[in-house]
Amino acid sequence: MTTSPFQVTSRLVKDVAIVYPRGYLNNLSGEYLVNECGRHAQAGLKKIVVNFHETDLINSIGISFLLNVMEDLQTAGGTLCFTEMKKVHLDTFEMLGLTKYFLFFPDEEAALTALDARKR
């Protein structure tokens, strides 16, 4: 585990926002992530994919922020997908009994395909 300063960026693929949180996801950075996703939702996007490829560590506060993102999006009638989660992160969700509340995909490709299928 090497932890770099937190950063969040995103890109758009058609009507899907893909968000990249990098580094350590905790209380401070969780806030950024919530804002970034909120920004997309405000712009009318209903599908968000969070790619965790470069997320080193997610602490329990980070998790509560992810739950907030999900709740906000669901209220707006949107869908949230997680991709490229490390085993330890997946296990963390499992241990907390939270797996069933999220959609997990191995990579962006799979997430995009699934979201596309949903539309139809």
Added chain:
Amino acid sequence: MPLTGLPAKDYLNREDDLSYLRRLADMRQDSLAANVLLLGTRGIGKTELLKQVFREVFWEGREVVPFYYSFKTAALKSSTFARDYFTRFLKQYAAYVKKEPLLVDDAGMSLTRLMPVLSSAGLDWMLDIVDAFQEHAVSGDLYGQILAAISAPAAAAKRGGRRILVMLDDFTASEDLHEARRGDAPGLASLFEESMKNSLCPHIITGSPTARLEGIFSDPSLRKDTERMQLLPLPEDTSFSFFDSLLRKMHITCDMREAIGLIRTVRGNPLYLKNMAKAAWKTKKKELREKDLAECYCHEILDGEISFYWSSVLSERIRTKNLLRTLLRLLMRQMTKEGADDEARLSQVLGIRDAELGQAMEILDGNGLGRHDDPVFEDFVRALYMREIEGRSAGEIRERIGERFGTQRDSSRFEMVIPMTDQAELVAARAVEQIGKNINLEPDLLNYIQLALVETCINAIEHSGSYEKKIYLNFLSTPEQIEITIESPGRSFSLDSLRESPVEEKLASGRKRGWGFTLIRKIMDDVRVERVNDRTRVTLVKKIRNKEALK
């Protein structure tokens, strides 16, 4: 007794503690210091430190009279205690003034015979103090007698112009002071309050177990004006030098590499090292190998002095065989279990009635036996368990203890302090990563341990309401397990208070928080929370199963 300390050259590694206590009288008078509550595990050297202080102060000539009293050897019937305390004080005072060390421990010197000695030392004013004491005795005023004895140092400090350094050892035994039978006069310890307030006679008070000593001092009247001083284990290199120097005196040699298992097992406890050196001498070997040490160790654990020491500690509180057996099963469960038990659960799995279990738990907690960091004590318990509960033969027990000896050889310990600042927990996580790598721990497992540690640190930061913004970490790894303790000042909490609410409930709440301890408990094999002095200590234990260590 107080003048029988080790020669200064053999007394190791306590320069700072010693020089602080030596100057206590000066500093207390200038309001720079308070009374000292000297804390430390059994056998760590509390008594020895007092003896060293006594000797230095005795010969120093700064007009500070050292007075040492041990409640362990004291007669605990209160009338006898009062006379004993009083007489010993006078003797030690006279010994100081006359510079006659022999007088300190002169058991044959009664109060009556002491009078001319006091007079010849120019201490005629002391005769008034003696008279006052005797009056209480004659009138049968027991309370007055005890109070007069306890306040004698303060009275003498006022009258005699010399300050008194009062050192009370084994103070926990003062709880057993009684009139006719044990327990009929609780709270006698609080009579020390007056004398402790006096800045001309600072007190150093110690005893074992720490939990009971702290218990006595939770009384606000004793607590104020008292500061804590913790006596730490000897570092590994000092431990070896100490052991080596003891052996050399008996013309025995032992290489550091052969002794490392022992050194790590005893965790810096000089009492164990001393007993091991004595046991080594009995083997008549001139050069010790690890297997010789293993043999000595088994002997010590089964029927040597270490065994004797712990047996007497246990027998102080445990009067029936049944209780002993319950206690052993409880201890064994604590040592081997993977996960915390509550009392109801324990009662089920151990098949022990609630009342009996409660009694045993009280003894464990009250005597600091339940929570310790002492492989030697654990081996003692193991051996006793094998004998008393499993009915194994001595040969068999010896063999098993022997097998365990040296498993500590490959242990390593790291300490670190991190500030309570943003992301400091990551620094701790990095440390545990390297420690895990050192013992070839599987990366996945390491990730979990890191997460549990991060969560515990975050929790410590959130719970601390203290101005001291620091977290104290201690990592101990052996081939069998990794143990991390995280200590932080501030508000205390218990595991039970962290109620596990269902996921749905948490999700419905606004902040959606409260996952930390669930995670920690899922990840670790054992999680304990306890209060240690004014810090909260969380201990995380992860057992390493075979497949989890990379070959």
